[in-house]
Amino acid sequence: MACHFFFQVCHEMPIWFMYPRLSLVVLAVLVSSGCLTTKNSKAIQHYRSAVNEFDRRLTDGKNYRVLKGELTVQPGKSTLQFGDVLLGANRWLNVESTFEGIRFYETSERMPTGHTVYLIQQNACCLEDAAFRQILFLKPGDNVSAAEILQKHFQYNVVASEGPSAVLVMDFTNIYSFGGMLAYWREGRQVTSFAQAPATDYEIVMRDIAWRERSRLNLAAMYAWYGITVPIDIVTSPLQLLGLLAYGNGMAK
Structure with missing residues (x-):
């Protein structure tokens, strides 16, 4: 001062x-x-901050981007994987969801092809209010598909799937704290679960992200x-x- x-x-x-x-x-x-x-x-x-390990470039004049990923389901655990999220080659972001919460970590191994899931990566403020509210207030039993949400709010067209699917929102608009939302569909249009990632320091939420861009x-x-x-x-x-x-x-x- x-x-x-x-x-x-x-x-x-x-x-x-x-x-x-x-x-x-x-x-x-x-x-x-x-x-x-x-x-x-x-x-x-x-x-x-682990935020420095993520690719947060703005493209096509948009403050967000939508990426496809893979989903594998095991008893009591589902794992989403996305490429082209972390900076550098041969880096995959895994998002593990269990009854204990959501865990973020990286791996150098790509998962086998599974069910398609989607990442909405928010790189600059702000997520459209209508989209934010619809995703935030999703609850088990809601009759709305992932495809509808992506098309309506993000102009991203996908073919509706009858199998498991998920939409993950990762908010990078604050360089010090992380926030995220994860909605999961076991089949068709019916939401089966919704969870929020802790809105806290990147160092805590992303502690399992490797030091590659940082020294x-x-x-x-x-x-x-x-x-x-x-x-x-x-x-x-x-x-x-x-x-x-x-x-x-x-x-x-």
């Missing part, structure tokens, strides 16, 4: 404190340095940078406080 207060501080200070010019330059450097610790903390939070070495260097920013922040704290007071006085006028 001190960065924004510097010029206000200079306005409030007597002229003798701003002379010679070298003192002014030194003061500017010291005050500005107070922002480094906060900036570094935010940079670390963003860098370590642990770079992250360690970012943490080491605290060894410089924190002492400087401590030394310049009186100047930061002075800047805060000057800014407050300026705002009060």
